[in-house]
Amino acid sequence: MWSGNFKGAIGSLRANKGRSLLTMLGIIIGISSVVTVVSLGEGLKSQVTGQINQLGSNVITIRSGKLVGNGSGISGINLLAFLSTSTLTDKDVQAISKLPSVNSVVPLDFVGSSASSDKRQLDNIFVVGTSSKMADLLHKKVAYGSFFESDDSTNKVVIGSSIAEELFGELNPVGHSLKVSGATFVVQGVLEPSSGGLLSVAQTDFNSAVFMPLKNARSLTNGRTNILQILAKSNSDQLDIAVNDIFAALQKTHDGQTDFTVLKQYELLGIAGNIVNTITRFISGIAAISLLVGGIGIMDIMLVSVSERTREIGVRKAIGATNRQILNQFLIEGLALTLGGGIIGVIVSLIINGLLRIYTSLQPAVTIQIFVIAVGVSMAVGIIFSVTPALKAARKNPIDALRNE
Amino acid sequence: MALIELKEVSKLYGFGDATVLALDEVVLSIEKGEFVAVMGPSGSGKTTLMNVIGLLDRPTHGSYLLDGRNVARRRPNQQARVRRDRIGFVFQSYNLLARLSVLENVALPLAYKGMTPVRRQKRASDILELVGLRDREYFMPRQLSGGQAQRVAIARALINKPSIIIADEPTGNLDSTDSKVVMELLADIHRQGNTILLVTHNPELTRYANRVIYMHDGMIVGDEQTAIGNMAKGARRTHYQKRKVTDDDIAEGVSALMRDVPGKELSAKARKPRPRAKHKKRSAKRLASHRLKAGSRQRREKTRK
Numbered sequence A: 001m002w003s004g005n006f007k008g009a010i011g012s013l014r015a016n017k018g019r020s021l022l023t024m025l026g027i028i029i030g031i032s033s034v035v036t037v038v039s040l041g042e043g044l045k046s047q048v049t050g051q052i053n054q055l056g057s058n059v060i061t062i063r064s065g066k067l068v069g070n071g072s073g074i075s076g077i078n079l080l081a082f083l084s085t086s087t088l089t090d091k092d093v094q095a096i097s098k099l100p101s102v103n104s105v106v107p108l109d110f111v112g113s114s115a116s117s118d119k120r121q122l123d124n125i126f127v128v129g130t131s132s133k134m135a136d137l138l139h140k141k142v143a144y145g146s147f148f149e150s151d152d153s154t155n156k157v158v159i160g161s162s163i164a165e166e167l168f169g170e171l172n173p174v175g176h177s178l179k180v181s182g183a184t185f186v187v188q189g190v191l192e193p194s195s196g197g198l199l200s201v202a203q204t205d206f207n208s209a210v211f212m213p214l215k216n217a218r219s220l221t222n223g224r225t226n227i228l229q230i231l232a233k234s235n236s237d238q239l240d241i242a243v244n245d246i247f248a249a250l251q252k253t254h255d256g257q258t259d260f261t262v263l264k265q266y267e268l269l270g271i272a273g274n275i276v277n278t279i280t281r282f283i284s285g286i287a288a289i290s291l292l293v294g295g296i297g298i299m300d301i302m303l304v305s306v307s308e309r310t311r312e313i314g315v316r317k318a319i320g321a322t323n324r325q326i327l328n329q330f331l332i333e334g335l336a337l338t339l340g341g342g343i344i345g346v347i348v349s350l351i352i353n354g355l356l357r358i359y360t361s362l363q364p365a366v367t368i369q370i371f372v373i374a375v376g377v378s379m380a381v382g383i384i385f386s387v388t389p390a391l392k393a394a395r396k397n398p399i400d401a402l403r404n405e
Numbered sequence B: 001m002a003l004i005e006l007k008e009v010s011k012l013y014g015f016g017d018a019t020v021l022a023l024d025e026v027v028l029s030i031e032k033g034e035f036v037a038v039m040g041p042s043g044s045g046k047t048t049l050m051n052v053i054g055l056l057d058r059p060t061h062g063s064y065l066l067d068g069r070n071v072a073r074r075r076p077n078q079q080a081r082v083r084r085d086r087i088g089f090v091f092q093s094y095n096l097l098a099r100l101s102v103l104e105n106v107a108l109p110l111a112y113k114g115m116t117p118v119r120r121q122k123r124a125s126d127i128l129e130l131v132g133l134r135d136r137e138y139f140m141p142r143q144l145s146g147g148q149a150q151r152v153a154i155a156r157a158l159i160n161k162p163s164i165i166i167a168d169e170p171t172g173n174l175d176s177t178d179s180k181v182v183m184e185l186l187a188d189i190h191r192q193g194n195t196i197l198l199v200t201h202n203p204e205l206t207r208y209a210n211r212v213i214y215m216h217d218g219m220i221v222g223d224e225q226t227a228i229g230n231m232a233k234g235a236r237r238t239h240y241q242k243r244k245v246t247d248d249d250i251a252e253g254v255s256a257l258m259r260d261v262p263g264k265e266l267s268a269k270a271r272k273p274r275p276r277a278k279h280k281k282r283s284a285k286r287l288a289s290h291r292l293k294a295g296s297r298q299r300r301e302k303t304r305k
């Protein structure tokens, strides 16, 4: 019965292709926007998780700007902090390195730049100015060569795996030279490919970064002296002590002001999660409105369909269809409409995701759950908004329906 | 025990001043295997009677026993099941579903019975063989001629092996050749022991029936047993019903129409006179309006051709 009904439903939807598609539009927009945003969120979360894997869980992140609230109300404010001048300096790095609870400290500064080998040129790369101790903090090993040992202004750099691949191809880049913003450097090491990047600077991905001593990086940026971010590593059992020590030390160097934030890795994850959830909730709200409008459209079109097909209903009843069977027929028709919309919506979002992967460094991740929820929601919308028209059809008096022209 | 037993069945439409008495205490019993032709002027209640017997409509008063069981007051879903299992409808306008193929149309009643697609299509195929349209299985209804469409409709009515086939002017939209094909088919079905109720305006078609019922004003005013092959006597007398209604006729008004009323003589014989002067006046007016309606309908049909 159900499969027959479904076939019939698809038949009657195809009889009105244009109308069906227009009706589905609301559902398509709603479902595709939710799926896209949720998969972007999932992607971002896994990128952040990737960072933790990259750095290890006992790494403490110190960033400029004050955290408003404790991890929930921060969303945009902290991201914007990176647009203004960082309040972190070399003095802070030295202060932290003197703390007994901290094993090693590295400054991190990011500069957008371009790089080229004698064969190819890459425009969107990051120069990460840091120190030789970065090797201690990196979870991922150096695949070829080694990390630079000196913090002095050497011409040694370590490059990410995708830069290595794109600039040098099959060649082992170690020992080869490359140009960054016009200056020539020698590759000393290549990092293993890694997933995820740093949340602190949007779209930073270690795979397409060039690591060099902070001093060198600064010479590329007309001698900027502040530091975007500081990473500190402690033993896992001393993590909380280290956080407190760092906080106290920095307050001293900042003359009592708290214009910085000290975060443990999982707090960073929490922040990322919060941002993602806030955005997801916002888009879901818009999508819910779209689904509501789509649902009302479906109800509308189903009511039209029921009254157009009054005579058909009469005939079906005359040959023995019960009210329930007529009800099912129209419920399934509404269901087919929204299910179709939901599936098209998922496909649209997969296409958008693919384009985002190609043209941006965002890494949207589609999980089975997203798919199941999208299909479930569209089915629910179909049932809910078809009930009224289907009941109207089912309750028609056979003789009145038959008499309908 | 009769197959169909109507006891003082009345059907009222509307209310207040607009009340129409479409069936007026009809008493009727039909045995299994009868081929009953129902005749009468337009608006006399033939279709209403068929709808009540076919459980498409509920009588306002009276009881209807089908195989000894009162079915008139059953719940809609139970009535739907009785329709599905016991009654086959053939309509003047075929009423095939345009989006389904011939085969699917014929198989539809079995779908509502819950039969699997393979089995019901096999059955439908067999029945189509019976009406000589096996080779049209995968046609869509719009690809059929009127006569073929009506034969498909008959196949659909037959598929559940119903106790009664109700055909309300099945030849109304057909030319004489197609009419003959359809009537021969119904005669075949009758010969196999089926009960058939046929509404018609064509006296010629009473040749297929073994019983003719005449209706007027919602009442059965004549009931005649005839031999199959002969035209019913009463039908011959009402032959003039067939003539076209012109605008002049309508303009002539009530009196002219009263002259037209067939079966008046019949009714004088067939039923005990009852004192209902008041009612008669009302029915005269009503009749006028039906004639008007019928007239416009015929004109519409003319322009369609």
Ligand SMILES: Nc1ncnc2c1ncn2[C@@H]1O[C@H](COP(=O)(O)OP(=O)(O)OP(=O)(O)O)[C@@H](O)[C@H]1O
Residues within 6 Å of the ligand: B013, B014, B020, B021, B022, B040, B041, B042, B043, B044, B045, B046, B047, B048, B049, B286, B290, B294
């Ligand atoms: N739904 C309705 N509402 C009001 N009156 C109705 C309705 N259906 C039928 N009637 C009236 O009931 C009476 C009997 O109608 P019915 O359709 O049974 O006539 P009929 O004998 O089948 O006529 P025809 O030969 O034109 O088909 C008519 O007076 C008609 O106007």
Ligand SMILES: [Mg+2]
Residues within 6 Å of the ligand: B046, B047, B048, B168
């Ligand atoms: Mg009629």
